[in-house]
Amino acid sequence: MTEPKDTILTRAEAAGLKRPAAGLNVPEGYFQSFSERMAAMLPERPEIEQPQKPEMPRSFWQRVRPYVYMAAMFAGIWCMLQLFASISGNGELKPLDSNPVLAEALATEDFVYDYIYSDMSSNDIVDEMIENGCLSDDMDFDILFDDAAETSSTDYYLPQ
Numbered sequence: 001m002t003e004p005k006d007t008i009l010t011r012a013e014a015a016g017l018k019r020p021a022a023g024l025n026v027p028e029g030y031f032q033s034f035s036e037r038m039a040a041m042l043p044e045r046p047e048i049e050q051p052q053k054p055e056m057p058r059s060f061w062q063r064v065r066p067y068v069y070m071a072a073m074f075a076g077i078w079c080m081l082q083l084f085a086s087i088s089g090n091g092e093l094k095p096l097d098s099n100p101v102l103a104e105a106l107a108t109e110d111f112v113y114d115y116i117y118s119d120m121s122s123n124d125i126v127d128e129m130i131e132n133g134c135l136s137d138d139m140d141f142d143i144l145f146d147d148a149a150e151t152s153s154t155d156y157y158l159p160q
Helices: 008-014 034-041 060-088 100-107 109-119 122-132
Strands: none
Touching: 100 109
């Protein structure tokens, strides 16, 4: 059989001391008259029993301030929605007349060749011309572009 370990509790029991009970003990009937005894122990507070001084009348700004703050909040929300709507756009393209700088840039052929046609292949250009009605499917492209055979660059060749 194993011997008990030498701990403080085993030494206290050997000395004749009782093991303490788990938790706290409260005397009998302690909580029955607790509220009366607690009220008797608290100091008197005459400021609670006597009415407070009358409130000063509020100024115009103090009366209006909550409504001004609420109006400012709604104005801020409206401005924020307008900002988000202008950033995201409404999905409609505006005519070029509304932006004179863009209209002037697109009017020059250099801008169109440098920035628009450089991103498109010649097949895309011909397809778009057919969609717009500038060309028809039954046209002979060799007749339209006689100088295509003379140039060596493939950028000017159109499909046949």
